[in-house]
Amino acid sequence: MEERYQPELVEPKWQAYWKENHVFKVTEDPSKEKYYLLEMFPYPSGKIHIGHVRNYTIGDVVVRYKRMKGFNVLHPMGWDAFGMPAENAAIDNNTHPAAWTYDNISAMRVQLKKMGFSYDWDREIATCRPEYYKWEQWLFLKMLEKGMAYRKESYVNWCEKCQTVLANEQVEQDKCWRCSQTVQQKKLWQWFFKITDYAQDLLVHCDQLPGWPDKVTVMQKNWIGRSVGSELKFKIDGRNEDIVVFTTRPDTVFGATFMCLAPEHPLVESLSKGNKQQDEVAAFVQKVSRQERSAEGLEKYEKEGVFTGAYCINPATEQKIPVYTANFVLMEYGTGAIMSVPAGDQRDFDFARKYGLDIRIVVQPEGETLDANTMSEAYTGAGIMVNSGEFNGLDSKAAMDIMTDWLEQKGRGKKTISYRLRDWGISRQRYWGAPIPVIHCPDCGVVPVPEADLPIRLPEEANLLAKGGSPLSTLAYFATVTCPECGRQDAKRDTDTMDTFVESSWYYLRYCSPRYDDGMFDPKAVRYWAPVDQYIGGVEHAVLHLLYSRYFMRVLHTLGMIDFKEPFTRLLTQGMVCKETMTCPEHGYLFPEEAVKTADGNLVCTRCNQDVAVGRVIKMSKSKKNVVDPNELLEKYGADVTRLFSLFAAPPERDLEWSEDGVEGSNRFVNRVWRLVLEWLEKIEDSKPFAGPASDLSSEPAKALYIKANQTIQKVTEDIDKSFHFNTAISAVMELVNEMYAIDAEATDTEMKTVIRFSLENILLLLSPIIPHFCEELFERLGKTGSILEHPWPDYRKDSLKTDEVLVVVQINGKLRSKFTMGVGAKEAVIKEMALADEKIKKHMGDKPPKKVIVIIKKQTLVNIVV
RNA sequence: GCCUGGGUGGCGGAACUGGUAGACGCAAGGGACUUAAAAUCCCUCGGAGAUAAUCUCUGUACGAGUUCAAUUCUCGUCCCAGGUACCA
Numbered sequence: 001m002e003e004r005y006q007p008e009l010v011e012p013k014w015q016a017y018w019k020e021n022h023v024f025k026v027t028e029d030p031s032k033e034k035y036y037l038l039e040m041f042p043y044p045s046g047k048i049h050i051g052h053v054r055n056y057t058i059g060d061v062v063v064r065y066k067r068m069k070g071f072n073v074l075h076p077m078g079w080d081a082f083g084m085p086a087e088n089a090a091i092d093n094n095t096h097p098a099a100w101t102y103d104n105i106s107a108m109r110v111q112l113k114k115m116g117f118s119y120d121w122d123r124e125i126a127t128c129r130p131e132y133y134k135w136e137q138w139l140f141l142k143m144l145e146k147g148m149a150y151r152k153e154s155y156v157n158w159c160e161k162c163q164t165v166l167a168n169e170q171v172e173q174d175k176c177w178r179c180s181q182t183v184q185q186k187k188l189w190q191w192f193f194k195i196t197d198y199a200q201d202l203l204v205h206c207d208q209l210p211g212w213p214d215k216v217t218v219m220q221k222n223w224i225g226r227s228v229g230s231e232l233k234f235k236i237d238g239r240n241e242d243i244v245v246f247t248t249r250p251d252t253v254f255g256a257t258f259m260c261l262a263p264e265h266p267l268v269e270s271l272s273k274g275n276k277q278q279d280e281v282a283a284f285v286q287k288v289s290r291q292e293r294s295a296e297g298l299e300k301y302e303k304e305g306v307f308t309g310a311y312c313i314n315p316a317t318e319q320k321i322p323v324y325t326a327n328f329v330l331m332e333y334g335t336g337a338i339m340s341v342p343a344g345d346q347r348d349f350d351f352a353r354k355y356g357l358d359i360r361i362v363v364q365p366e367g368e369t370l371d372a373n374t375m376s377e378a379y380t381g382a383g384i385m386v387n388s389g390e391f392n393g394l395d396s397k398a399a400m401d402i403m404t405d406w407l408e409q410k411g412r413g414k415k416t417i418s419y420r421l422r423d424w425g426i427s428r429q430r431y432w433g434a435p436i437p438v439i440h441c442p443d444c445g446v447v448p449v450p451e452a453d454l455p456i457r458l459p460e461e462a463n464l465l466a467k468g469g470s471p472l473s474t475l476a477y478f479a480t481v482t483c484p485e486c487g488r489q490d491a492k493r494d495t496d497t498m499d500t501f502v503e504s505s506w507y508y509l510r511y512c513s514p515r516y517d518d519g520m521f522d523p524k525a526v527r528y529w530a531p532v533d534q535y536i537g538g539v540e541h542a543v544l545h546l547l548y549s550r551y552f553m554r555v556l557h558t559l560g561m562i563d564f565k566e567p568f569t570r571l572l573t574q575g576m577v578c579k580e581t582m583t584c585p586e587h588g589y590l591f592p593e594e595a596v597k598t599a600d601g602n603l604v605c606t607r608c609n610q611d612v613a614v615g616r617v618i619k620m621s622k623s624k625k626n627v628v629d630p631n632e633l634l635e636k637y638g639a640d641v642t643r644l645f646s647l648f649a650a651p652p653e654r655d656l657e658w659s660e661d662g663v664e665g666s667n668r669f670v671n672r673v674w675r676l677v678l679e680w681l682e683k684i685e686d687s688k689p690f691a692g693p694a695s696d697l698s699s700e701p702a703k704a705l706y707i708k709a710n711q712t713i714q715k716v717t718e719d720i721d722k723s724f725h726f727n728t729a730i731s732a733v734m735e736l737v738n739e740m741y742a743i744d745a746e747a748t749d750t751e752m753k754t755v756i757r758f759s760l761e762n763i764l765l766l767l768s769p770i771i772p773h774f775c776e777e778l779f780e781r782l783g784k785t786g787s788i789l790e791h792p793w794p795d796y797r798k799d800s801l802k803t804d805e806v807l808v809v810v811q812i813n814g815k816l817r818s819k820f821t822m823g824v825g826a827k828e829a830v831i832k833e834m835a836l837a838d839e840k841i842k843k844h845m846g847d848k849p850p851k852k853v854i855v856i857i858k859k860q861t862l863v864n865i866v867v
Numbered sequence: 868g869c870c871u872g873g874g875u876g877g878c879g880g881a882a883c884u885g886g887u888a889g890a891c892g893c894a895a896g897g898g899a900c901u902u903a904a905a906a907u908c909c910c911u912c913g914g915a916g917a918u919a920a921u922c923u924c925u926g927u928a929c930g931a932g933u934u935c936a937a938u939u940c941u942c943g944u945c946c947c948a949g950g951u952a953c954c955a
Contacts, residue, residue: 003906003907004906040955042955043954043955045955080955083954083955084953084954084955085954085955156953157953165953166953167953167954168951168952168953168954169953169954169955170953170954171953215871215872216871218870218871219870219871219872219950222869222870222871223870223950223951223952225870294951294952294953295868295869295950295951295952296868296869296950296951297951298868299868299869299951300868332952421952422952424952425952425953427953428953429953430953499953500953500954500955501952501955504955538949538955539871539872539949539950540949540950540955541950541955542871542949542950543870543871543950543951543952544950544951544952544955545955575872575873575948575949576948576949578948616947616948617947617948618948618949619948619949621954621955622954623954623955648879648880648891648892649879649880650879650880651880653872654873654880655872655873655947655948655949656879657879659878659879659893661878661879661893661894662878662879662892662893662894663893664892664893664894665879665891665892665893666892668892669891669892671906671907672907675907718883723883727879727880727881727891727892728880728881728890728891730891730892731880731881731890731891731892732890732891733891734891734892735890735891738891741908807887809886809887810887811886811887811935811936813935813936814886814934814935814936814937815936816887819887851935852935853935854886854935854936856886856936858886859883859886860886860887862886862887862936864886864935864936865935866935866936
């Protein structure tokens with residue numbers, strides 16, 4: 001007998017077996033219930049890291065479990081292959097994004113195969129292949145045709161020195177990450193998808209996704225950000241023109257003492273024109289245009305604004321109020337203009353104090369009297385209306401509707417709904433992406449590429465460092481085309497590529513028929529497999545990717561291509577695997593292996609020997625280099641121990657700071673099971689597994705073990721099926737294994753052997769989704785034929801889960817004072833009597849009589865005596 | 868800033884709809900086996916204090932509250948992570 005489990009022999013053997021027998025290949029089979037499990041596909045960044053291992057192990061366990069439960073399971077894998085890192089790597093390593101990407105895919109595929117994941121590799125896709133993005137271009141054309149895609153001017157980060165567009169990630173404290181030039185904002189014509197058309201539908205269905213974690217639907221709801229309010233018109237003083245604002249607090253309109261416009265608001269320029277503030281306003285707009293536009297970036301800037309020199313008329317008070325432009329007003333939200341009520345909004349309050357503007361109190365909190373001169377902060381709550389003409393004395397909540405109606409009658413307002421959600425900008429001025437299939441003709445304007453010309457292939461030539469914006473625009477043979485409508489020779493192709501979120505918004509449908517050539521997908525295959533039953537991926541995608549995917553399914557639904565709207569029936573958001581970052585003053589971010597400890601305990605860079613700074617613990621990502629490659633673990637312990645350990649470390653939804661401490665324990669456990677099975681192998685050769693109720697067993701040890709084994713089956717099944725808490729499932733099996741180690745092999749009778757056989761077989765079945773190679777091997781040695789995958793998942797006997805005794809816990813004033821066991825099913829009064837008669841309890845109570853005795857008989861039996 | 872989570876021994880974590888805090892592991896210490904080592908097996912292991920076995924107090928980021936009973940519910944504070952629309 002081999003003393004130890006040898007993964008280097010066992011794992012390749014079974015991987016070959018699965019491959020030869022096409023165990024994971026699936027086709028549509030109407031006779032079986034389908035189950036589509038998908039893990040978020042990886043970006044091919046180089047090597048897989050522990051975060052991938054964790055994600056894909058979780059999925060693989062569920063897949064193998066479902067397969068044993070009799071489902072026809074689709075479990076595909078592919079590559080989210082377009083994206084910016086490929087361009088950066090190509091520049092840094094003087095290679096081509098495609099070469100870099102395909103090399104990474106090959107390397108990562110090998111790693112995934114070594115992990116023993118049960119993918120149907122025949123369905124593999126890579127989004128950078130024309131066969132894939134052709135259909136995305138096709139969909140773009142459909143959306144264009146239906147008015148779901150449109151063009152407008154919008155801002156990008158721009159580095160004047162590099163003459164290039166920068167992603168938010170490439171902007172570090174307002175500076176270009178390559179040259180440290182201050183980043184500017186540049187207006188470009190870009191394509192947008194009208195996701196806002198579906199804002200309401202996306203929002204209401206958040207409450208109809210019972211298989212999603214609440215936190216994700218809450219985040220999506222907040223992201224969509226529906227608010228009910230009013231659109232109010234403020235007439236511009238001296239002009240026959242209005243400024244329209246959106247407000248959620250129409251009740252405070254009498255308190256609007258000034259107006260703020262977004263710096264990009266079209267009226268800003270014309271309002272300030274000819275005023276003495278004109279230059280100051282222009283300078284301010286210029287200054288703000290250099291500021292970052294991301295939400296987190298905006299917060300870094302001090303809230304400020306300038307007076308435009310113009311006034312408008314408050315429709316309630318009919319008084320003139322000054323119009324400002326301010327950097328905290330967003331053009332994208334509402335109408336790009338806000339009425340400022342300093343008494344009722346903290347930001348407005350700060351602004352008013354800063355610039356000496358009027359504060360007019362219109363809502364008084366009950367039982368208090370605010371004074372505009374002395375108040376130190378805005379009062380944002382509800383209260384009684386004051387200084388509001390005929391509405392004084394009203395409750396402010398009731399006033400909202402009443403005042404909006406009043407303004408509507410005056411033609412100055414109406415009720416409206418506003419969403420925070422913005423349309424999805426999909427144009428990217430980058431090379432490594434799917435070209436947008438549109439031609440710009442000087443005569444015909446925007447002309448869609450004829451469907452027959454699809455795919456518009458990405459040219460092989462990659463001018464990544466070309467100056468002036470989109471790399472593709474520098475390739476004349478690509479950029480200049482004949483107009484398909486009028487035949488003009490000098491029409492221009494759109495040289496932008498699509499956001500990579502477009503690819504990931506529909507790839508799960510492509511997996512249903514990955515080689516289909518007549519459309520995005522084969523409708524028959526999608527009808528069978530879709531939607532995805534269980535989706536698993538990092539919680540960092542809670543909003544963008546998951547919302548875009550939901551949107552895309554609505555688009556396809558509207559186009560009549562599918563008959564469902566929600567892509568993912570159940571969602572498991574896995575916590576992130578985190579690790580500290582390390583930076584060297586010279587070489588920037590370092591991989592873990594690039595920092596070594598010196599004799600005096602300092603961390604230094606392996607290349608320059610300078611001290612390394614240890615940063616915060618954040619999610620693993622290639623760009624921050626805080627990644628751990630699983631190869632070392634794989635080589636030392638094999639795939640199964642790596643899988644077991646990554647699951648045992650924490651429940652899936654929890655974030656995890658990566659540490660390898662503890663992997664020895666997983667390895668030890670695997671070997672404990674190995675020895676346990678081999679030790680019993682011959683002794684139980686002729687025994688059949690026991691199958692009756694526990695009450696049929698004559699010996700107490702046999703009964704106890706049988707009950708424990710049944711409890712374990714129940715626990716593991718529920719942990720996998722209901723909560724995905726694999727760590728506690730593994731603990732439960734460990735407990736059973738520990739009990740089996742306590743059995744005296746010499747003093748074992750025939751009956752016991754049948755229970756041992758039952759327990760061992762079930763241990764292997766229960767562990768097989770987690771450590772499949774190992775279990776296949778031992779199952780075979782137990783004399784079973786075929787793959788363990790083909791065996792049904794075990795059932796437990798409901799009549800064999802409980803022992804005849806129950807533990808009674810006795811507390812006095814909530815503190816544990818005594819415990820005893822008694823026969824199961826005792827009446828409340830008997831338990832109470834026993835508890836009061838207990839020696840320890842008597843001692844504790846002395847001669848004080850109990851005020852109250854509470855007896856709980858649920859899962860626990862507990863008595864609490866209140867003295 | 869805003870939205871969403873999280874915080875339990877030296878460490879990873881457990882405790883199901885409020886009911887024995889620390890399951891299962893790791894690390895550490897002690898012991899057995901061995902010529903020795905590895906492997907394996909057994910014991911101890913939140914803190915403080917008293918003891919012959921045993922017992923008492925205290926303890927789930929911090930501060931309040933609700934309750935017979937709070938890691939769990941409510942309010943407030945601190946810290947950490949994710950997202951924040953061009954990282955994927």
